[in-house]
Amino acid sequence: MINQLSWKVGGQQGEGIESTGEIFSTALNRLGYFLYGYRHFSSRIKGGHTNNKIRVSVTPVRAVADDLDILVAFDQETIDVNCGELHAGGIIIADAKFNPVKPEHTQAELYIVPFTEIAAELGTSLMKNMVAVGATCAVINLDVQVFTSVVEEIFGRKGEAVVQKNMEAIQQGYNYMCDQLGSKVGAMQLEEADGRQRMFMIGNDAIALGALAGGVRLMAAYPITPASEIMEYLIDKLPKVGGTVIQTEDEIAAATMAIGANYGGIRSLTASAGPGLSLMMEAIGLAGMTETPLVVVDTQRGGPSTGLPTKQEQSDLMAMIYGTHGEIPKIVMAPSTAEEAFYDAVEAFNLAEEYQCPVILLSDLQLSLGKQTVEPLDYSQVEIRRGKLVQEELPELDGKSYFKRYEVTEDGISPRVIPGMKNGIHHVTGVEHDETGKPSEGAANRQAQMDKRMRKLEQIRFNTPVHKNTPHDEADLLLIGFNSTRGAIEEAMERLESEGIKVNHAQIRLIHPFPAAELLPLIESAKRVLVVENNATGQLASIIKMNVGHVHKVKSLLKYDGNPFQPQHIYQGSKELFQLQGAVTNGNV
Secondary structure, eight states, rough: OOEEEEEEEEEEETTTHHHHHHHHHHHHHHOOEEEEEEEEOOOOSSOOOOEEEEEEESSSOOOSSSEEEEEEEEHHHHHHHHHEEEEEEEEEEGGGOOOOOOOOOSSSEEEEOOOHHHHHHHHGGGGGHHHHHHHHHHTOOOOOGGGGHHHHHHHHGGOHHHHHHHHHHHHHOOOHHHHHHHTTTTTTOOOOOOOOOOOOEHHHHHHHHHHHHOOOOOEEEOOOTTTTTHHHHHHGGGGGGGOOOEEEESSSHHHHHHHHHHHTTTEEEEEOOHHHHHOOOOOOHHHHHOOOOOOEEEEEEESSTBBBEEEEEEEEOHHHHOSSSSSOOOOOEOOOSSHHHHHHHHHHHHHHHHSSSEEEEEHHHHHHOOEEEEEOOOGGGGOOOOOOOOOOOOOOOOOOOOOOOOOTTTTTTOOOTTTTTTOOOOOOOOOOOOSOOOOOOOOHHHHHHHHHHHHHHHHHSHHHHHHHEEOOBSSSSSEEEGGGHHHHHHHHHHHHHHHHHHEEEEEOOEESSHHHHHHHHHHHHOOOOEEEEESSHHHHHHHHHHHHTTTTEEEEEEEEESOOOHHHHHHHHHHHHHHHHHHHHHHHH
């Protein structure tokens, strides 16, 4: 038996590849296995190679697997593109329809199963994905009946006959593959899972659920990959609690509409990716100047311009901190798991209202669209904090005075009222203004208002600005990352530790204002520091150097080919750092 399995299905986009992976993983999740799934797909509606790689384990996993046990292929391109991941004992299960050929260099064993033919005989070739699932069951010795509840949920509305046909397709795929395998049936049987019920969700769903739990009642957004699932989730859920989603004409309208709703006292958000965030920058500056709460989700993807819309990248850091013209207080958060994404989404709205400033919730494509096991959420941790939102009766104003909406205070945070509140009348404008909001270009007023706004950054409190896994007081190596790199770093760390290398790990969850005080002692106590990030210029490393120093100690491990880090990439990069520094020490470089 094995304690984890790496399985991938591939074919042409629009061929049911995603649903095949969904059916397979959902059934295994219900048995209590831990899962992590990542989809590779083209930036088009139909056509182009796509695959879904799913890792199944009896222990928690948070990264894409280094290698591959089983490859299910619906076309030859799937074999040609992905066979390099298969280890020597791996298996290819391919549809007979395309006369599959195994590349010469591949040591994995090829099994040909007539997915399409079996499905067509049962009534429709569309059920070929169910045949493929059944064939997989034979390899891992999984009872096909575990798929019954999943199939009923997906096809139940189409009638019992359709449900039975799909279950029969799974059974026939299982039977055919058993005949092919012979004594090798169950060659990759998984150890039994613990049977506990856990959620299995993408990061975008976790963000959307967190927003809902955090009191959001309006989302204004324009669809864009990889953020659209947040919008789709809330389209379904918000009306049930009296809220709504508005699809705007563009991202500019989305951001300004969210600002307007927040100004009116309704918790609102917008979500987009790099190109959309570029359009929102002026509005984010408006929120900063008017001190209006605003939560924006940025799901990073490959850039610049349209770039790689469906591929992994982490290149928006500098833009999220410094993208607006002028200077405003801003909070940039970066959860590293779906569970953190839920809690951080809740907290984003609290921070936005407490500090009356824009909050960027930073994700990346791997975190947003990668599907992972999530332990049951603790809703007792959810709290709603509205900051200095005035709810008691205000004192009377004389005919010539206004409410001091932008009052200069010691903590930089002014009292806020909902429009229409008696005696709360004030001006709101994007130009510099005095305490009542009236435009003012006076030098003393300008400095007082700027100082007031920027003082907010000194007050910001975030529960876990750095996720630390630091077993050593002094480490040979400190690995640093943010967002979805956490799982791959953790696995690389375990492998390095097994070789006697002392490794600490810090995952940055608060990008701005930067948690220098938390990170400094970790860097000082490490002999080497390696920053892992999916971009070409080492943006996080640059931010660390600006805020913490130790410029010559901080090195970068970069990946910007559109693919996520796997544990082996970080392990190999770490070993190369040791070899390079050893050569420098010995005078060889």
